[in-house]
Amino acid sequence: MKVQAMVTAFNTIVIREIRRFTRIWPQTLLPPAVTMTLYFIIFGNLIGSRIGDMGGFDYMSFIVPGLIMMAVITSSYANVVSSFFSMKFQRSIEELLVSPVPNWIILAGYVCGGMARGLGIGLIVTLLSLGFTRLDIHNLPMVVLTVFLTSALFALGGFINAMLATKFDDISIVPTFVLTPLTYLGGVFYSINMLPDFWQGVSMINPILYMVNAFRFGILGVSDVNPFVALGMILVFIALLTAISLQMLKRGKGIRH
């Protein structure tokens, strides 16, 4: 396939993905906006005013970066896992399999589709947060880099989940029992410096902790971990999940007999 044709095929997949999640916006864009607004009101305004400062910032300012990142992570993951699995379920994935699109373009298209939703939600949540607090960006390149890479990483995770899933239950198990606990325990609502030493150590094996803190560093300039180590970790995970995804596509795991 020629380069120009590959660009067209890539654009086609991404546009199709964006068309899909904007068509069903009450399911995809509205719920995180409502949920995050409730978080801002309850944890930020009502409870946060009693908690006081955290990491040198008022509680609302402290949790906003984590909540934005939480929305980006869940939306990027959810978009790819639900879209790709429903294509498998309806067998419309065969439209792609019979076409000359290379596997890496298929993967890139879905990941970018997931990122489009994740980053779109991130923007919506950021705009909503401005109604509750002021956001002074400490390090813009770090903010942009962290949010883009994290979104790509979880879109890849969603892709692998969709490839392995054989029924609808399989696409909700990871978000419910893995992603949500890791996110809640990943320093979104608290600084791990508050925890006893043992639990601080346990928290350090949670990859989401690094992403939330790198993003928080970009916005507030404070972090529980070295933000550059965090970026490095995200890149390593992206490389690993990309390799796994491409291998699965090559073998046709769950999509070819």
Place this chain on the structure above:
Amino acid sequence: MTNALEIEGLTKTYGDGFHALKGIDMNVRQGDFFALLGPNGAGKSTTLGIVCSLVNKTGGKVRVFGYDIDTHLSDAKLNLGVVPQEFNFNQFEKVFDIVTTQAGYYGIPLKQAKVSAEKYLRKLGLWDKKDTPARMLSGGMKRRLMIARALVHEPKLLILDEPTAGVDIELRRSMWTFLEEMNRQGTTIILTTHYLEEAEALCRNIAIIDHGRILKHTSKRELLQQLHVETFVLDTETTLEGAPALDGFPCRLSEEGALEVEVQKGQGLNQVFVQLEQRGIKVVSMRTKANRLEELFIRMVEENAREAQGGVA
């Protein structure tokens, strides 16, 4: 001239150990209208699935217009259009979007894709449904949508797996006309079908597959010449109480009371009518019991099953 499709020693063993294909050899010439026939589970869809990259082969070679799918898969796919047996589009997408998206997967820019999509949706009578979500279409329309989608990138080889399954006779005939026109314009067509009259009406060459092996691979004309006995059903004016004894023509009464007469190749039908006339039996209508290809097909598959059973015993 390069063949449109060349298959050599194709084998497929599924994960559960089932040998779906046991070494298939098959060639389809450019411009041909080719039928791959076989009973359910014979290996038709597996064969076509491998050609279209929906099934991983276990062994053997497949070449599409000379492009080996192991080494030049992308080139092979560019020449292929596929109409599968099951509906396999997103039911929530609009007809026009489904077709233009497919064109995009082949690298066709949107502007050009829209022109091509309109051309085939119009040809297949779906243009007025272009903004309708696919789930709202009738079964026949969904089949035509899959044909339009398969043609949007103008493939040289069109593969249709049971294209007229569940389609009413009128629509089936119009699809035949459409496919014949595509074939006349140079598109090589391979189809599988359960309607053997369809294969007899459309195809020039035929392969019959059963239990993962090709039983016959020849021209339709040659195949039909192998038909030695044909059964005719005669409706008589009066109800017969028993089958008359006709000299040289074994006959019996069907459950509906019609007279079934077996006619050997080379025997004329005139003798049947002369003998019936002599017995005072008046025939009001006549038809073949099964179409010719169907009769041959059934015999070959039955013979193959008997041989397989004999082999096991």
